[in-house]
Amino acid sequence: MFNMLNLIRNEHMKLFKQFSTWVMVGLLVLVLLIVGIATKYLADSQTSENWKMQLQAENQQLTEQKEQVPDIGKSHDVLEERIAINQYRIDHDIPPIENKTLWGFMNSATNLTSLVTLFTIVIAAGIVAGEFSWGTIKLLLIRPVSRSKILLSKFMTTLLFALYNLFILFISSFIFGAIFFGFEGKELPYLAFVDGEVVERNMITHILTLYGLNSVDLIMMVTFAFMISTVFRNRSLAVGLSIFLMFTGQQVVMLLSEYEWVKYILFANTNLSQYMNGQPLVEGMTMTFSITVLLVYFILFVTMSWTIFQRRDVAN
Template sequence: MINLVYNEMLKIVRKKRLFIIAAIVAVLVSLFTYAQLKQIETIRERIGTTDWRTQLQQQIIDTQNRLNSTGISEEWKKFLKIRLQQQQYYLDNDINPMAPGAPTFMRMFIENSIELFLPLLVMVIAADLVSSEASGGTIKLLLTRPVKRWKILMSKYIAMILSTSFIVFSVAILSYAISGIVFGYGGWNLPLLTGFSIQGEELNTAAVHLIPQWKYLLIEFGLAFFVSLVVGTLTFMLSVLIRSTAAVMGIMLAALISGAILSSMVSSWESAKYLFMVNLRLTSYISGMAPPIDGMTLSFSMMVLATWALVALIVSFYVFTKRDVY
């Protein structure tokens, strides 16, 4: 089995996939770092102070103004109200949620990439794991070895898990290393609030407590890893079912993007919460953002994702071990 996994990893590495992904991450992190830097400068100029309390107060006033303006949707209003309460809570408890530093940037980066960017990277690896063997014809050589078919597929699945780990890990390392050049490498122990839960329009702060940023990051990256695995498994299934890598990527891309769009407009379509793509923003539950559909919780989303992944895994193995190869 170790030999088989070694083979699969060798192929992934020699196709230069991991290298390309690391390069994409590095470029994007640099871009975001620059954007973040510009944003901080702008805020500083506008408010004319570097004091975060003043900044936060300004933000609260901004949010209130937007709330009072006419013509904004009910959903958006709800979201703003929750935001407002959260910002107020930070202010009241003397916590700077935006304290600069590489760890804060990492947090921002993972929260924004968990829904689309990270799944896309995983998809690039998982999409051609099986389909490229089928379209290249090498599947015939692979399946005529004295190795059972499920073992071959299992080695590919393990390779997918390893690559996903590599991707999440490299996102963490690169976002820390690159943003640190600008923002400094400190801030691991910054206390952050978590435990928000949302009931209707109210932000329930009863369970809110402080945890150091490193712990917070650990949780968020854990969730990001989980999401990546689920997306990887779904892509893996498509890769087994479809010969064309391009088609696999197309379908997966459509699903992921539709998820991002749906999240902002499905609040009245309740059964949409069983779709995997609206459940990808797991980090929102930690930072206390309103979920796309009422009644969704962290454990609910994780259950939905896990179920999708499990079904995909069963389908992959069933089809791969049974089907005729032409």
Template sequence: MIALIQNELMKIFGKMASWIYMIIIVLAVLIAGIIYMKFSGEPNPNWREDIQAEIHMLENQLPSAPEEEKPFIQTQIDQNQEYLDKDIDPTAKTNWHFMNEVVIGVSSLVTLFVVIVGSANVAAEFSDGTIKQLLIRPHRRWSILLSKYIAVIIYALLLVATLVVSGYIIGLILFGSGDFNMKIFEVTLEGRKEAIVGTQFFLKMLYYLPSLLVIMTIAFMLSTLFKSQALAVGIGIFVLFFSSTLGGIILMLADKYVWAKFLIFPHLDLTVYALQDRILEDITLPVSLSILALYYAIFMIITFFFFQKRDISI
């Protein structure tokens, strides 16, 4: 099995595109860092005095403000006071702020490249006409397919590592070394949540991995179902880009239709659980993980069953 995995990794890294994807991730992090540095403003060492002055100004405006504006002004006062009470600098910009706010966003590129590689992994063997040479080896079909799957997982993890390492290094260069334990406010649907900036980044990355695995598995399944590499990749990218849209629509239907909660799309982005405890009233992280695990098992069964029975004529 190890030899098969090594062979599949050689195939993946034998393609120039696999290296280009890594370079694109590093460049994307760098460009995002420059944009973030340019438009996010400079840290303000006198932020407490400025916030206190702003609170005083808003309090003076409040009595004479129109009734419809008073709730908004009071909310601003309360939020500013909370910065002071919690000792949270809203102007802070360190490498960990960059990682938590920007690098996490670049992870969508990792998912895209994993979908492309996973979708093409088996379909390319049919498109290139090499599937027969692959299956006449003295190995069972399932072991050949499993080695391909593991190789894609390893490549996906390498892309994630490239994202995290490049993000940390670029963050150090652009913003300097910040306090891992610095407190921040995260905006959620339920208001603002106090968090530790470094912990929050790794929590989001941890919740990102199951979603990446499931989306990669969907792409890999499509690769075994279609002989056309272009078709497999196209459908894989379609699923990736429309999953969030479909998830939002299904969540709106969930209040009316109970079965909608058990569709896969609302559960594909687990990073929301780094910001809030539940998607809906009765949908929490353990529920989402259980639903993803069920779909994952179904996708794997379909993938290996279909490949075992598939006609290899080309």
């Protein structure tokens, strides 16, 4: 245990000695600040004082649309959910959360977890491949520590880097949101449509849930980049392939969503928020199914990384 902690500490020292690491952290905060300024001074407010009339008009339009679609299916369910939530807001005097509020800003800031994923992919792609390209892998492996512990320390350091950035994103979004928009509406709940009825949930809990769900895609893409880095010892390949799949995987799955077998593709299961909305990509998919598929892919990626790293000859 002590050796593992020392290995992780050494990996942290190497990671945070790099100027590029701090640049990525700084860029994350800077992008969030720019989003806050743009939201404060450029974005239009989503609601107004007569928000109840707006929701009533919206519900009338949604009801007309609902009558034009089949009684079963994704479109019908989405319309039914929106109508129910709008009506609940009207009946219980709960205005929609605007972008120009603390909760609205923090909620939109969760989209920047994709930026955290991008930065962590860069770290994962270089943390092993870099040792080979710099020629320091031999010095690393002559230590009286097993190869599995060395690789585990690098993987843990990569995931911890992602965790640090998620924490920075959460805290910074709260600080910037409070500075730009104050605490008005802090008591407003999040409304969810569960089992045919609208329920109120704590807003902080909802935002943390979004971070957790978005972290699933982060962990899978980072593990994939780490595997490519370990197997092929090529930083550019790991970064390029991971980023390409990160941005195109969901689109490919959507194009193939009419086929039953698409549910076994990794990217059909990384978006667990589809079950919060009650709209799985393929009919019959469940949260348990997606978690099982993700675990299979995760074990596959990790097994390939550990097996090849253990057997690799670094004498030459």
